[in-house]
Amino acid sequence: MSNQSSKRSSELRALDKKYEELGKRQPVQLTEPQEPKRERTTISDFVETSARAAEEFETTGWIRGAPK
Numbered sequence: 001m002s003n004q005s006s007k008r009s010s011e012l013r014a015l016d017k018k019y020e021e022l023g024k025r026q027p028v029q030l031t032e033p034q035e036p037k038r039e040r041t042t043i044s045d046f047v048e049t050s051a052r053a054a055e056e057f058e059t060t061g062w063i064r065g066a067p068k
Contacts, residue, residue, distance in 0.1 A: 053063045 057063050
């Protein structure tokens with residue numbers, strides 16, 4: 001019976017050590033998935049793009065990316 005008891009106590013010590021190691025780890029923080037941030041279009045970006053589109057339309061007759 002003594003052999004079984006020492007085996008059991010060594011198992012418990014091993015478990016204690018395992019749980020102690022687990023306790024030292026940092027908990028994982030769960031966060032909500034977030035949508036990628038979109039770049040904000042400034043007014044100057046819009047004006048520049050519009051000017052390029054107008055120039056392209058004047059030279060080619062259509063705007064790239066627009067349906068024909």
